[in-house]
Amino acid sequence: MTQADAPALSTTQPEDFFQLLKPRVMSLVIFTAATGLVVAGADINPLVAAIAILCIAVGAGAAGALNMALEGETDALMRRTRGRPVAAGRLKSNDALIFGVVLSIFSVMLLGMNTNWTAAGLLLLTIVYYAVFYTLMLKRRTPQNIVIGGAAGAFPPVIGWAAATGDAPWQAWLLFLIIFLWTPPHSWALALYSTGDYAKAGIPMMPVARGAKSTRLQILIYSLVFVPVAIAPGLTGLGGPVYLAVSGLGGLLFLALAFRLWRSRAGDQPDKAEAVGREAALYDVRAEAKPARNLFAFSILYLMALFAALLVERFASFGAA
Amino acid sequence: MPTYLTPEQLTARNRRSLWIALGLVGFIVLIFLTTFLRMQSNLAERKAMNVPVAEATR
Numbered sequence: 001m002t003q004a005d006a007p008a009l010s011t012t013q014p015e016d017f018f019q020l021l022k023p024r025v026m027s028l029v030i031f032t033a034a035t036g037l038v039v040a041g042a043d044i045n046p047l048v049a050a051i052a053i054l055c056i057a058v059g060a061g062a063a064g065a066l067n068m069a070l071e072g073e074t075d076a077l078m079r080r081t082r083g084r085p086v087a088a089g090r091l092k093s094n095d096a097l098i099f100g101v102v103l104s105i106f107s108v109m110l111l112g113m114n115t116n117w118t119a120a121g122l123l124l125l126t127i128v129y130y131a132v133f134y135t136l137m138l139k140r141r142t143p144q145n146i147v148i149g150g151a152a153g154a155f156p157p158v159i160g161w162a163a164a165t166g167d168a169p170w171q172a173w174l175l176f177l178i179i180f181l182w183t184p185p186h187s188w189a190l191a192l193y194s195t196g197d198y199a200k201a202g203i204p205m206m207p208v209a210r211g212a213k214s215t216r217l218q219i220l221i222y223s224l225v226f227v228p229v230a231i232a233p234g235l236t237g238l239g240g241p242v243y244l245a246v247s248g249l250g251g252l253l254f255l256a257l258a259f260r261l262w263r264s265r266a267g268d269q270p271d272k273a274e275a276v277g278r279e280a281a282l283y284d285v286r287a288e289a290k291p292a293r294n295l296f297a298f299s300i301l302y303l304m305a306l307f308a309a310l311l312v313e314r315f316a317s318f319g320a321a
Numbered sequence: 322m323p324t325y326l327t328p329e330q331l332t333a334r335n336r337r338s339l340w341i342a343l344g345l346v347g348f349i350v351l352i353f354l355t356t357f358l359r360m361q362s363n364l365a366e367r368k369a370m371n372v373p374v375a376e377a378t379r
Contacts, residue, residue, distance in 0.1 A: 011333040014340040048358055051351060106348065114355045 012095065016085035020068050020096055021061030021103075028303075029060040029156045035307040036160030036175055038314050039238065044164045048114060052163040055111035056156055058103055059123045063152070065100035066131035069093045078197040100131070111163065119163040126155040140202065143209035146191075150183030151176075157307075171238050174229075181226040182303055185219045185258060189296035192216070192267035193289040212267030219295070223258035227251035230306055243309040250302045257295040266292035 033056040037049055068075065068086050075087035085091035104127050112120030134149035142148075154176045161172035191198060191205040192215060198205040206215045230251055234244030266289045285293045326334065367373075 010337075011329050012337065013333055014336050017340075045358060045362070047354065051355060054351075110348075110351060110355065113352075113359070 010092075010095075012085070012091050016091045017065075017099060019085050020065035020091070020099060021058075022064035022068075023061075025064060025153075026057050026061050029153075030057045031304070032175070032179065032307055033057070033156035033160035033163075035311050036157030036172060037164045038160075039157075039175075039310050040161040040164035040172070041314070042164040049164070051114045052111060052119065053160070055107045055114065056123060056159050056163070059107035059111070059127055060156065062100045062103035062107060063127045063130040065096050065103065066127070067135045069096035069100055070131070070135050072096075074201045074203065077201040078194075080194065080197065111159075115163040116166040118166055118168065119159050122155060122159045122162055122168070126152055126159065129155075140204065143204045143206045145203075146187040146205070147184050150180050150187070153183060154179035171233075171236070174233055174236070174238065178226075178230050178233075178306065179303070181222060181229055182299060184222045185226060186296060186299040186303075188215050188219050189261065189292045189299065192261075192292040193285045195267055207267050212265075215267060216262045216264070220258045220262040223255055227255055230254075230302075233310065239310055240313045242313050243306070246305050246309040250305055254295075254298065254302055257291065257298055261291040261295050264288060264291040266290075 030053055034053050037044070037052065068084055070093070071081075072084075072086035072093045075081035075084050081087055086093050086096050104124075108120050108124045108127070111123055130149070130152035134145070134152055138145045138149050157175035157179070158168050158172045161175070162168045188206050191207050192212060195205070195207045195212070199208045206218060210218075228251075231244070231247045233239040234241075234247055239247070269286060269288060
């Protein structure tokens with residue numbers, strides 16, 4: 001090879017590989033998986049627990065890497081994702097694919113060896129579900145993509161629970177259901193003020209496929225189903241009074257925001273960045289789209305608060321014992 | 322034929338190599354810890370069940 005050929009060689013930085021893991025999603029996965037693991041209440045060695053959480057986090061990161069490897073061209077069309085390593089051309093999609101596959105194998109294997117094969121099997125299912133079922137099959141085919149695909153993001157607390165006990169009882173699936181039902185109002189609220197991006201990328205998100213009005217109604221309906229499920233752990237013994245207070249008060253606010261969004265005209269006009277032709281921050285939106293942004297932002301806070309309440313109560317009970 | 326790298330390519334390759342090495346070392350440590358913890362819990366289980374930890378050798 002001559003010096004003239006040299007630019008063909010990679011200048012990919014380690015940070016690009018790290019970005020493939022979707023660190024922000026990963027932090028949510030760590031949090032929810034850790035909650036599942038702690039709330040399960042099993043007597044587990046802290047080091048085993050830490051390695052299990054690491055494996056779940058790396059597995060989730062691997063799924064993110066596979067997603068970016070398969071979606072580089074689509075990501076390049078959207079403001080929110082155009083800076084990703086594959087979309088921006090800093091990393092070849094093939095390299096991202098190999099990276100994702102290797103991390104998937106290592107994380108699943110290590111989780112199985114470290115805890116049990118039920119947890120490892122669930123982690124493998126999550127990765128395949130997200131990378132193959134959601135990314136390749138659902139995302140471009142149906143406006144229900146995020147509803148069905150949301151299950152991938154809901155698995156971590158179940159995996160954490162299974163890692164601690166070797167089992168996945170109904171309480172673990174209740175945590176799954178909370179995240180599963182939280183995903184549509186959360187994602188569609190964001191989609192309401194990013195419609196232009198999704199349309200450009202050819203992704204049939206609900207506001208693109210069915211319009212803003214129908215999306216706002218569906219957000220309200222999902223919120224009405226989601227909030228009682230979010231409160232349920234407080235009534236079934238999984239959570240205590242703190243959880244009940246947090247889920248109840250937060251739930252009321254969630255419903256109020258969803259109701260306000262339903263009454264609004266969010267998503268009826270093109271989003272601000274498109275209208276003014278510049279890069280927009282995630283929270284910089286048109287005045288009429290603010291109800292959508294408010295629900296999107298609060299939904300993250302609410303989910304965090306729910307799981308934090310479970311964790312706090314469990315640690316408090318450890319302290320009391 | 323020799324391969325010539327630009328300074329950027331060289332730096333990027335060195336940094337990637339360093340992180341691959343660190344990743345491998347981390348993985349080895351994790352495998353070691355997992356093996357150790359597994360053996361420890363298996364021994365504790367046997368002890369609790371009053372099963373001899375090892376057969377006496379003749």
